[in-house]
Amino acid sequence: MGGAxxxxxxxxxxKDLDFLAEDPLxxxxxxxxxxxxxxxxLDEERGQYRVVAGGYTLDFAPLEGGLEDDLLRRDYRLNALALLRGRVFGLRGVEEDLRRRVLVPxxxxxxxxxxxxxxxAVRLAASLGLGLPKATRAALRRHAAFLQGNPHLLPARERVREELTRLLLSPRAAFGLGVLAEVGLLEVYLPELAFLVGLExxxxxxxxxxxxxxxxLFHLLWLWPEAxxxxxxxxxYHDAGKPLTRRFDPKVGRFRFLGHAEVGAEVARAALGFLGFSKEAVEEAAGLIRRHMDRPPEEKKALRRFYFRRQALLPALPYLQAADRLGAKKVAEEAWALLWAYQEALKTPLPQKPLLSGEEVMALLGLKPGPEVGRALEALLEAQALGEVETRAEAEAFLLARFALG
Incomplete structure (x- = not known):
């Protein structure tokens, strides 16, 4: 049935197959x-069951009121399809939808x-490469207006999050988000981003x-399709803080957005947390937003230190910064220089483990367990990343010179 x-x-x-049966169990x-x-x-009262096997999901539901009645209750004609005794059945107009690859309610x-x-509808259009004709967009626009006026009827947040996730993970994510704004659904589901529309x-x-x-977003996926x-x-969300930080600066004769990265990180943290995205994804996104305006230094050693101190955000940070430049004018060449410098600086991978253990550091410096041990290990790891320390003997000398008590 339907999507399969x-x-x-x-x-x-x-990968997901739907079946209608007189006895679904x-x-x-x-x-x-x-x-x-x-x-x-899935729902025993409604007779809905699921079987998972070999990477496939099979859902079973009861056939109620006949096949045609079931198809007429579906959302879009491309989803109102059924296979019965080797033949595919659909509603009038579905062959034209398939030929044009469009989505029609x-x-x-x-x-x-x-x-x-x-x-x-927007998620399917983005993930399956389907078009949304004018009549479909008009229907979506009317539905969005209805939801704006009746927020108590909004779907459960976990269902919204799932659709938004699948939309963002599609190759045409930027197209889908553009449609959301066009038909009014951006204000329904991501209202904090609607303030960006028309913001010069x-x-x-x-x-x-x-x-x-x-x-x-488009350039990020172009540079890094597996993002x-x-x-x-x-x-x-990288510029979600701009509506809140927009101020006219008479010295430069234009509006500026000082601090928008920090504000945007908090906007994203609140909005994405509300929708129930995983804490890990929210914190990673917020960290990237907070740091996306950090300007990488040019000198190679300083650049390696820059990325060492931000390695939890790699490789996403340079890709996001490059995409940000490709989305502006007169600075596009900076994107390629930034990515080239990043790759050159990390030709030798950053070390992941200090040459000395915590116990060895405590014995060497006469320390007890505590934050000072952590600071010593972090300093040692950074020195290794910069090529200043390469052996255990050099590690001991470095720590003694820097942390030994007088």
Whole structure:
């Protein structure tokens, strides 16, 4: 049913399969036995069960009211497909949707049966490379306006987070976020970012803050297609602090955004935490946002120290900074210089372990367990990163010269 057939007809290999059955529990048990999978209920009252086997997810639900009635309750015509006795059945117009690779609602009122469906349309368009015709966008716009007026009907946050995650992890994430703003869903789900739309920046920026954000996200994925979720979230929120820090500076004759990186990190931390993103992803994104304006030094040793002190943010930080420059004017060449310098500075990988253990440092310096031991180990590791210390003897001499009590 639905998405699996859609993916097959679009030339993709589905991993999630939906089945309708008169007795879904029995069908699920038969699938479990045949595939040696694991079965568990999704909603026993509604007769919904899931089998997981071999990297595939099979969902079973009861057939209610006949096949056509079920298809008419679906969200989009490309999802209203069924395979029965070797034949694919769909609603009128689905062949044209497949030919044009577009997403069209079964009926506009179906969007209101599950209010996540408008957000899902944008995610599907971005992840599957589908178009959204004018009529579809108009329907999404009306639904977004309805949700803005009825926030108590918003879907559960975990469902919103899942759709946003899948959208951001798609190759066309920037396109999808642009559509969210166009149809009014940005204000519904990411209202703190809606303030970037139309926010003029000046200086090296030829785009308003929102279009610049989309450009940075696009260029990040162009430079680094395998960028993890935290880096994509950082690109999306890297300028979220600008609406709150915008001040006109008469000395330079334009608006400035002093401190926007620090403010933006806190905006992202609050917004992403509210949506339930993992603490790890939120903190990584906030760290990248806070540091995205740090300017790498030119001297090689200083640059290596710069990256050593920010190694928890590598390699995302230089990619984000390069994408930020590619999203502006007259500074694009800096992006290539920055990435080249980063690669040159880290041709020799940064050390991950001090030459001496904590116990050895305490014995050498006569210290008791505490923060001073940690500072000594960190200093030693930095000296190793800079090539100042290469042997255990040099490590001992370095620590004695720097930390020995007089």
């Amino acid at each position: 057939l859609r993916d097959l007809l679009l030339g993709r290999r589905p 029995r069908a699920a048990e038969e699938a479990q036995a045949a595939l040696s999978g694991s079965l568990f209920p 079964v009926r506009e009122e179906n969007l209101y049966g599950d209010h996540l469906r408008s957000l899902r 920046q000046g200086g090296v920026h030829h785009l308003d803050a929102w279009r610049h954000t989309l450009s940075v 993890p979720l935290s880096a994509r979230l950082a690109a999306l």
